[in-house]
Amino acid sequence: MDSLTPTKGWSLAAGKKKKKKMRLFDANNDGRLSVNELIRMFDDFFESHLQEDDIHSVLSFVNLPLDDAGMISIQDFVRADTASIRRFLLQLLRDNPSKLSRHSRMAWINIQTQQSKDDVDLLESIERRVAQLTQLPKSVVSGDMEMQIVHYSPNFTNKDGTRGGGGGGHYTAHFDSLSPTIDVPCCHTTKGRPPCRPCRLATILYNLSDGDGDVAGGHTAFPLSGKTQEECSVEAVEAWKISAASRESSYCASTGPGLRVEPQLGQAVLWYNHNLITADDLGKGVLGELDRSTLHAGCPSWVARDALTDGSSSLWNGISGKWIANHWISDVDQGQQRGSGFP
Structure with a gap:
């Protein structure tokens, strides 16, 4: 798609x-x-x-x-x-x-729709490992156990290191979840029917391809990582999104702000999209206010090419873009707009 x-x-x-x-x-x-x-x-x-x-x-x-x-x-x-x-x-x-804010192709894998026992066993194995990693109950981790597989096609760069442009895959800075103060149901309770909002307690990003430092790119960037709560206010983030630093995606550069994670095959990157709940949030599920320092982006990946004698180009480093899988852990109460705590 x-x-x-x-x-x-x-x-x-x-x-x-x-x-x-x-x-x-x-x-x-x-x-x-x-x-x-x-x-x-x-x-x-x-x-x-x-x-x-x-x-x-x-x-x-x-x-x-x-x-x-x-x-x-x-x-x-x-x-x-x-x-x-x-x-x-x-x-x-x-x-x-x-x-484009996002340029990629994607597909979905749902444990409920798998026909092969090997596929089901693999997904259940991932569930167990995620439960162990997060220390969350397996019933919370699994939910519908739906994974998003994403391919970011490569841009092209010349063998001398100069970038040649092209239509490579990317995803500009965004959040995986939205504030619980937005008064619409969670998308996982409406099967995605609008109006709804994503209610994702945590994100686990699996890298399904290797990077090659700054040559190949494909990093996952967190440009606001390390910022204070005041620096990540709603107003500050909205102002940053419209700034030149955001518009030019300078956070993908090696000298950019925040944190950049280089892709490594088999690597899992975990982050929580929400702050801990406060006393005022009790009874409203496990989602505290959105942690805006989790703003993140999928940086373009690059494939080098070399000009042949006939004027055409050939790939020389064999990197076929960036492959990832997204695994989201939703609010624990799968049947209501707001959860009521852990089961």
Whole structure:
């Protein structure tokens, strides 16, 4: 399944509906959107990861200028040729997959649907080892025991180390869970039917391929690792997401901030997505407030190539991109919106 599935209702929204949606991104409710607010809006509608230059290109394409304050009114935007904006952005994303928030292929493995005894035994063995690692009851670890297998296709770099571009796989900085203060059911209780939110107590990421240092990339980056609670406030994280450091994915560089984990075949990386519950949270499940320092990204992986005498290219280091499996441990009460503690 390809992750290029943008435009969540964009083309279907009539004028009034578009206005209503756009106002969600108008932080100060002045009826105008800044470039940063437009970036957030397009990112939400198109699952993109745009930069300021992209916004200027879009507006120029439909002859929609910013005012002297660098803003555009919602009214003017709705009156513009939004169908052309949609076509422009879709083409931009097809031509430049690096501008997608996520570019990968994935499949799901569920222990309940496996036909082979060997496959079931393997997944049950993983369950036992995870229970031992986390010290959580097996009933909590297993849940539906659904794993997501992900392949990030490689970018290309020249043999001399210079990068040649391309449409390599990646996943920009994101959370695996959402705050329990968001008043919608957990997705694992609705079989994914919206509206819902992911309620993931913990993430275990299994690396199914080897890295090769900074040459091959493919690291998992935690750009806010080590930050204080104040530095990871909702406002601070939202501001960081729109910053140049985030937009340019500089956290994937060896000199980037936070923590980078180089992929190693057979490696498991565990983190908890939520803080410990407080006295005020008792009776509301095991999910405390979201730990925003768990913001993480799947960095692009690289394959080197060498130019042949006929002008074509051949791969020379044999790395076929990045393979991982995601195993999420959900809130313990599988039957309710909020859990009621460990069974």
